[in-house]
Amino acid sequence: MTQRDEADGPGDGLRDRALRVLRTLVGRDDADFHPGQFEAIEALVAKGRRTLVVQRTGWGKSAVYFVASLLLRAQGAGPTLLVSPLLALMRDQVAAAARAGVRAVAINSANRLEWDEVHAALEADAADVVLISPERLTNPGFREQHLPELLARTGLLVVDEAHCISDWGHDFRPDYRRIASLIDELPASVPVLATTATANARVVRDIEEQLGTDVLTLRGALGRESLRLGVLALPDAGHRLAWLLAHLEGLPGSGIIYTLTVSAAEDTARILAEAGHRVLAYTGKTDTAEREQAEQLLKDNQVKALVATSALGMGFDKPDLGFVVHLGAPSSPVAYYQQVGRAGRGTANADVLLLPGPEDRDIWRYFATASMPDEGRANAVTAALSEAGRPLSTVALESLVELRRTQLELLLKVLAVDGAVERVGGGWQATGVPWQYDGERYARIAEARVAEQDSMVVYEETAGCRMEYITSVLDDETAAPCGRCDNCAGRWFPDDVDPSLLERAGAKLRHAGVPIEPRAQWPSGMEKLGVRVKGRISAEEQLAEGRALARLTDLGYGGPLRELFASGAPDTEVPPALARACVELLAAWAQGDSSTGPWSGAGRPAAVVSVPSATRPRLVDSLARGIAQVGRLPYLGSLERTDAARPGQGGGNSAFRLAGVWEAFDVGPHLREALAGVAGQPVLLVDDLVDSRWTATVAGRLLRREGAGAVLPLALAQAG
Template sequence: MAPAEGSMTFSDSDAPGSGELRAQALEVLRKLVGREDAAFHPGQFEAIEALVAHRRRTLVVQRTGWGKSAVYFVASLLLRARGAGPTLIVSPLLALMRDQVEAAARAGVRAVAINSANRLEWDEVHAALAEDTADVVLISPERLTNPAFREQHLPELLARTGLLVVDEAHCISDWGHDFRPDYRRIAALIEELPPSIPVLATTATANARVVADVEEQLGADVLTLRGPLGRDSLRLGVLRMPDPGHRLAWLLQHLGDLPGSGIIYTLTVSAAEDTARLLANAGYRVLAYTGKTDTGEREEAERLLKGNEVKALVATSALGMGFDKPDLGFVVHLGAPSSPVAYYQQVGRAGRGAVHADVLLLPGAEDREIWRYFATTSMPDRAKAQAVLDALAAAAGPLSTVALEAQVELRRTQLDLLLKVLAVDGAVERVGGGWRHTGAPWKYDDERYRRIAAAREAEQAAMVAYEETTACRMEFVTTQLDDETAAPCGRCDNCAGRWFPEEVEPGVLERAGEQLRHAGVPIEPRAQWPSGMDKLGVAAKGRIPAGEQLSEGRVLARLTDLGYGGALRELFAPSAPDGEVPAGLRPAVVELLAGWARGDGAAGPWSGAGRPAGVVAMPSATRPRLVDSLARGIAQAGRLPYLGAVSRTASARPGQAGGNSAFRLASVWSAFDVGPELAAALAGLGGAPVLLVDDLVDSRWTLTVAGRLLRLAGAGPVLPLALGQAG
């Protein structure tokens, strides 16, 4: 072993007693934190002793900010001083990895990371491992599914590991609020370790059911150390507002009054982007942070927040576990997470190193609908799982995800999730060239998924109860985590009275309403046909010819938007009757057209295609009156001729909402036709642009196929326009 310069070296023959080990551990802790008066929190040394002296498997459930990382850093250095190999930490988020590597370096711990974002550094990492100059190795759980890593690097790493750490261990459990299929591989990883290798699992968000599940996966003789989860620094509150406009107006008026810098959480990407834009337009220094934000922009946003150079990041749950800013002053939620446990995890970002921090929830009427959507998309479907297995079993060799998409009606994100579940269950495996069936039998576990679904519904009901309770909010949340020390906090709005203002000035409310009423979201044209269409009997391959593509279009709003999203969700609800465009949306459509004609947006007036010379309607199977009234109303408002509707043929295949691109395209490829009357009307325009009007955009293949037919029939640029966009 190559100890770090200035490090201590002990041998097992020293066999220090508890007192001697405590002295050694305290010396390491003080070196780590750079303070001679540093002392262990209750439970920290007990965990270190279990790992170093007894090589036990240990589960630590302690509140955020308690110092779980100190436990594994101190234990790592003590084990290294005794000749052990490096510590292997499985860490769920890149932000967390970056923080941990930086914290380790400051403390003199030589840490390296292996993840998808630092591939160029892997050679240096492997060199450090070969030279035994790394004390800690951090990997993402996704690395465990990578065949090259699993075959070339993991065996050697496991053979030399001195301590395995599973951070955010609730992700192992089906019952955890943030269960991740990749984490379930860790149980198999633990089984491969000899009993002499200690294992540490840490989390701040585990109730009794999750604790029992994690204990079972850690193996026999697990030491569980649970501490009180109440946070003395947090001041919780709930403010109910009548609609999104009031919630945003409250933020506009009062964001500057919140202490320091913080996080504003939203439930959807579009809500984060809309809120960030509104606040930035009002002069606040804020940035959006979502799953769509690329890695470099995320790192810069994190840096700016840590340096208090922005007032807030407006974030989805992409900014969650492990983000470390001890002086974070506030957390505001625009919309509630789906469980009190998930809520506790997110608000735990605040007040870790501050005397107090403000935490405010502004729930929305749309929250439950969003919860239901995410709950249904996270569960594997029996028929689709079997279709994946059948496709892989019939293949002559491995299938890439792209090739598999052409055979299974699943979107990429859902297919990726299902493959992970099947891989963890041992039914499929990822190899060079894609995925293959292992031949192992697989059974859909109905009972398990029913129990998980029931647990999720109970969590949602508990979140509503949290919003409505008149008792202590901190006590409510920590009781949900089965904290036996849960007690009234004396600080929340129910214990001490409302600490936050409730009023919104009329002028601010009007300004927020104007922003929310801003109409228009671009529809990006499809430029490439999906792979594997020949397997579905469709002669479409490669890039869509420029003369057959749509131009950039517009929708009034996404269904998840804070502004018109609510009205559109009602309009497109399955139980909503077909009818004409609601009166409240008609002015918005006119505003959308006016902005498009002015050139609002980067593409210029009418997306650079020129003013439309006519309007064409899509044939709607579910809302014919809505589409017809929309198309005719646009023609009248724009003083344009209504040219008629694309015809629907009898050749349409049954498609499924949410299916992947290949199947969605196949279902509409032969579904439409340009009849002779419409063809004659198009010919009379002499190749001028036309508007193609629909009600709801999802995959964009319906519009793409119909637009292609219009162009082949003689139309000039085809500009799609719709009321709503799913997602």
């Protein structure tokens, strides 16, 4: 400390040094701290406190941890350990650090930077910030071999997007809950910073509890003066797409169009691109390299918009992003504020428009229930691991518990955080620690999520200021009318829908046909379930590529199909509109495409056979008979349903789904005789809904063993 520092006092001297670092980082001699920034830096550097910063997007949370890191490094502290949730966010953070003269390295599943290089940088004291993903905390090799060394060197721990810690947050990730134990392993002298732009009072309390005692929470106003909010309620997906076709180019600059599902993003991007708009789809299924390229094209204003799911969210930084449009509302004000916060970070004006859909609540309900642990399945997992007495891979576990891969992996993470299982070399093993299902906690979470969904509906329907409402729901005590939104200043966006564009959008949405890819491989571990198959499915027993009219999540036929397959919906004959769509689908299938040719290269079907439906026999029978009549094909009847079917829990994994239908069907004498008349010729196999594809695979295998040629599955809907 200099004599001037001593004379001015430690706080004044620290502020001077911090300001010099800030100005060096941003490259401006007139830069100064926003209210709250220095207070956070002071708490970390001078007092070693655990600090939570809740500030709006674009406020400068990264400046806090970069400045604090360099100040602590100057005092002889080790590098900052920064837990960051997304690869896109990591890329931006590393790039921002380099521009600011901060030496940063990242450790994640996608980069090529090996631990040896990180270790060398640490040994040479050449790393100021080390970024890791929360998922690395579950990796046994990293946790046992490398994490102790990192923690021993760490001078500051930063948890970015800290709402992910919380069960109550909109982006709950079990791996984040490990951070509480990570904090416990740190020396008490190491300061901890948690940052987020999106946390209501419940989430703040939850984060504070996990950070420990004596937490300093610095919370600022969340209102964004640059954003102009609006809501436009239109009847259906066709009207929403027609509005975009007409008005997308009129939106300022370049931006993001958010959708709730992958299929909606892909369909919207395709329709807009075919109309000449410069757009790209961006979803969780997009290849990593394609994602990076799409992000850069948007940053360079080479595309008008990315049509994205929530995969494009936290940390994506384009200061001049001009607009955000939502086709369908996110399930909570927290999630909505997070996404609209991408816009207007470095500009005076940006437009934010929500086009809600009647299907929103169904989609919210699906995702909410999919992420909640199930007591029975959790107990099945712990029991299977205990009985095995050795580590089991996820693949091996799939043959023992009826869970899909993604659900199983999520549940294992929850159980690991709760201490009931642990990931080790070779897979997962039980720890012997008893696990109790906290039904009360999950009931509270479910109740809170329903309340947040209701809040989004209120946001859509409110006659008051939209910014005031959204920030007040986030427990911002400074919430006030913005004077800019459609309710404060009047509707700022056009609300007309051109009839010709509506017809064009409707025609595009009515474009029918989703490929049903044939299964080529039997699931692993089937012998444990009493089914003696393994390896590849022989060519003589495989299905040909089939077709479904649409996915249940599609924008076009998805709506009427969701109604048709809704829980409690009556079993009826196929509705005329969907029947006509199936005829159009068959006509297009008969013409073929460049990749497979007519009828997927199998040849025109010689007959129609149906799958016996346990829940919708009338629907399937009417569809099969109608197709046979229009196509002038003989309807040979249905397979018979046996008493050996073993229906499992809905949504189970491949092994259990196959076991459940393996002996469920039989070729009765009447159908066997009819098949003899079309021996060696293609057969169309009709069903109502395709999900795992094992029903069609098993039924098709039976038909092929009875002498049928290629079996082409046709279904009204494909799940997902």
